[in-house]
Amino acid sequence: MSLRRFYLAPEMIGSLQPEITGSDAGHICRVLRLSPGDAVELFDGAGNGYRAKITSASPRRVAFSIEKKFALLAESPVHITLAQAILKDRKMDDLIRQLTELGLDRWMPFYAARSVPLQAKKESATRLARWEKIALEAVKQCRRGRVPRIAPARDFDDMLAASDEYDLKIIFWEEAAQAFGLNGTAPLKPKKIMLAIGPEGGFDAGEIQRAQACGFFTAGLGPRILRSETATLAACTLLQYRFGDMGPGS
Template identity: 50%
Template sequence: MDTLIRQLTELGVTRWMPFPAERSVPRPDAERFKKRVARWGKIALGALKQCRRNHPPSIEPQASYTAVLDAAVTSNVKVIFSETAREPLAGRGAASERIESVFLLVGPEGGFTPREIAAARSLGFDPVSLGPRILRAETASVAACALIQHIYGDLGRK
């Protein structure tokens, strides 16, 4: 996860909300997770300096899946990655309206369950894929963020 935080910070992510999905393993206890969040904050600050960003990303405490879905309410673009999705993220064109924020949901190695995908869809998330390969969650997160920058530009330029 340390490498993921560094790379997402370099790519311009402004908020990271870890959550346990139904198929997530392991599930650290609250105290251990709190220490990890503090460590990730320091890693993000180092990456911030390296890539010349002005504002560190918000690294949230672990949230429930429902809370994460609810946090996306104001985002213009909401996508959930699924190996069963037919639409590739790379196939999406830039939107005609101004995009202020993009909310990405990347699941665990086992993927999201059909119930989790249905819950996201009911709140306006579009299921998309990163192609024919099954990627580790960390790899998928970095690939998705790079593609979002390519499609929509550097949102917020922070």
């Protein structure tokens, strides 16, 4: 039987008395009914796991003694950054949960020319905090070792400017001449990949031209028109299958 698993903030790892406080402590005591002496698994969100025992427990504070440190091995060998055009309503919330399960390394939301909720820029700090919380909860559930990094929302050209560090850059576009496939000029085993997905209305031609000028390959996802959120999940799955840990060579 697997141990109950909890997130321990990295700054707590080296302390004499690592502890979890707040609502998570209440959940451990009141819902799970764990008590001193119970063994648990902790993780720090940076790829490390810890076997620990509870030394004291109250609804406000649960303290641990760490017995063993070990590496968590559920991370993809390829670092995928998704540049996702802002979508309306709570679609982004659902996406960050699912993308965390698929092994996404970094999420970079941006405002495209056809993004609808431009007025939501003033809410960006609140949304960022919510996305970080959703990603952390998803990591707990899927037993990953690292929490995806989430960048503040930016403009399209700022997103392009941030793409210089990547080995492979792909922008998915419904008008691309061919479905997903790369020619001989693309790296065979990229370590860092950026993919860009547009908003509900898609990218405009000017955005595609600017992305191509920055070294992005254009690719499609078949003959059917996909919702943006469907395209996002399909594209991430394809990249993990071809370059990551979901394919036959993983």
